[in-house]
Amino acid sequence: MTQLDTRPSYVHAPGEPDASWWRHAVIYQVYPRSFADGSGDGVGDLPGITARLDHLAELxxxxxxxxxxxxxxxxxxxxxxxxxxxxxxLFGTLDDFDALLARAHGLGLRVIVDLVPNHTSDEHAWFVEALAAGPGSAARERYLFREGRGEHGELPPNNWESIFGGPAWTRVPDGQWYLHLFDTRQPDLNWEHPQVHTEFEDVLRFWLDRGVDGFRVDVAHGMVKESGLPDWHGHVSMIEGTEDDPADEPADETPEHRPAPMFDQDDVHDVYRAWHEVLAEYDGDRALVVEAWVEPLTRLARYVRPDEAQQAFNFAFLATHWDAAALRAVVEESYATLDAVGAPTTWVLSNHDVVRHASRLGLSVPGSRPNGIGPDDEQPDEELGLRRARAASLLMLALPGSAYLYQGEELGLPDHTALPDDVRQDPAFFRTRGAERGRDGCRVPLPWASDEPAFGFSASGATWLPQPSSWARYALDAQRGVPGSTYETYRAALALRRDQSLGSGGLAWLASGADVLDLVNRSVRVVANLGADPVALPAGARVLLASDELAGSSGTGLLLPSDTTVWLRAD
Structure with missing residues (x-):
């Protein structure tokens, strides 16, 4: 049996509880089409979100x-x-958005909206104009149109692949090709064009003038491409990660220091410096959070230098397997790297692009990241996955910095891993001809009420993706007020995190066994047991919160079971 020690090893100094809100906030991601349907058409919308904002305030x-x-x-x-x-x-009107924003602010909730600057729709007015204007036109310069290779231009301009599968180029009737790192219907913008910069700064101001508190930037490491758009023989994954081919590397460079030519180019930081200045024009401490799937963490830290974005999702943490040594290493490296640029560490375990962590942690390789799970794939152990997910969430919420929650994780939702192919909608599924199951499984509409049509998501019973019948037990009304439920555990953790100022706190490790993480943040001691054997907690330990039931008693000594995290009152 593992015995705990009390020798501290400090890795992150505490900050001020009244520091900028984005340094310690817990932010909840709403995926609008799957949160709540106010119209009854089976697709979530802004009025539906507004009607459910009380849930987020209560959480x-x-x-x-x-x-x-x-x-x-x-x-x-x-x-x-x-x-x-x-x-x-599909989602409502600008008036509906204004009403949502007003209601959120009235409940003390800040609102961040998504910004998608790497590409537009092929129905955007600029792209429609570009197609009509033809080769050599000023309209085409706002996108990445190029002549093809081969004797008659019949080959794409380079060998880049789409993140969603297939070639990253589509040929138009006049013979030119345009770049789309994602779907054919998402043409990439040319960020060397000054009008693109001006347009997005105006878009920022449009929403800032309406009162939003910040922006999440999609594909934040994209936009700028390497000059000349050279061929590249690495692999681009569906969730924007890349793997280089070592054969492409000069002798004095490594994959970690030479980004793929479509991502993480140095000039992209000029964009964030300009946007930082735009946000600084407004009162209220507005913020940018960047979705940048880049490695190593030193590359990520460049996006959150003092004159750039305020936050960057820590995907290295999300991608780490359920292993104590690996998690400790990524936590230590995250603080060392991000503290060096004065930025908070922004923790995340799930989002709309990855299999939910309640399912990932139930796989035979816990924490691995398949690009979706289908009925013919390995099925997660749902009970074990939820147990580990609750433990992982309590660990994350105890760490200093900011944290993001994905809608439904407070209910313990797993992915829908048995979606039939004929209901899938993710373009990645179709472009890879089913080789990648895609992201639909983590986007299924939420269950609010166990015995209502569509589990309370839509009064009509319609849902744009089907919900599994087993989700009745995850519904909010089946958990609210139930001691030990996932919802009540999250709610208690968020209350303690706020009351104890853990988001702005510090972190010191205590010596522990190979399968245990043991840390102190302000007045809270956190012990996470990732091993198979129980861990003896200190005599007289005062339990504040646990992700699952503990064994033993406070009088005879408490035991921390496998795959469980506990918060204790630090002495």
Whole structure:
């Protein structure tokens, strides 16, 4: 049996509880089409979100991030934007957005909206104009049109592949090709064009003038491409990660220091410096959080230098397997790297692009990241995955810095891993001909009420993706007020995190066994047991919160079971 020690090893100094909100906030991601349906058409919308904002206030989060709700043909669930200054009728109107924002602010919730600057929809006015204007036109210079290779231009301009599968180039009838790192219907913008810069600064101001508190930047490491768009023989994954081919590397460079030519180029930081200045024009401490799948962490830290973005998702943490040594290493490296540039560490375990951590942690390799799970794939152990997910969430919420929650994780939702192919909508599924199951499984509409149509998501019973019948037990009404439920555990953790100022706190490790993480943050001691054997807690330990039931008693000594995290009162 593992015995705990008390020798501290300090890795992160505490900050001030009244520091900028984004340094310690817990932010809840709302995926609009799957949160709550106010119209009854089976697709979530802005009025539905507004009607459910009380849930987020009760849960205890500080802010809401809304995935795209802009006017769009929905070829990629709204990440193909046709008009950045309007709401798609599928989700409501600008008046509906203003009402949502007012209600959120009235509840003390800040609101972050998505920004998609790497590409537009093929129905955006600029791209429609570019197609009509023809080769050599000024309109085409706002995108990445190129002549093809081969005797008659019949070959793409380079060998780049789309993140969603297949070639990253599409040929138009006049013979030119345009770049799309994602779907064919998402043409990449040319960020060497000054009008593109001006346009997005105006878009920022449009939403800042309406009162938003910040922006989540999609594909934040994209936009700028290497000059000349050279061939590249590495691999681009669906969630924007890349793997270089060592044969492409000069002798004095390594994959970690030479980004792929379509990502993480040095000039992209000029964009964030300019946007930082735009946000600084407004009162209220507005913020940018960047979605940058870059390695190593020293590359990520460049995006959150003092004159750039305020936050960057820590995907290295999300991608780490359920292993104590690996998690300790990534936590230590994160603080060392991000503290060096004065930025908070922004923790995350799930989002709309990855298999939910309640399912990932139930796989035979816990924490691995398949690009979706289908009925013919390995099925997670749902009970074990939830147990580990609760433990992982309590660990994350105890760490200093900011944290993001993905809608439904407070209910313990797993992925829908048995979706039939004929209901899938993710373009990655179709472009890879099913080789990648895609992201639909983590985007299924939420269950609010166990015995209502569509589990309370829509009064009509319609849902744009089917919900598994087993989700009745995860519904909010089945958990609210139930001691030890996942919802009540999250709610208690967020209350303690706020009361004890853990988000602005410090971190010291205590010596422990190979399968245990043992840390102190302000007045809270956190012990996470990732091993198979129980861990003896200190005599007289005062338990504040645990992710699962503990064994023993406070009088005879408590035991921390496998795959469990406990918060104790630090002496």
């Amino acid at each position: 205890g989060v500080d802010a809401v991030w809304l995935s795209p709700f802009y006017r769009s043909p929905q070829a990629d669930a709204g990440y193909d934007v046709a008009d950045y200054r309007d709401v798609d009728p």
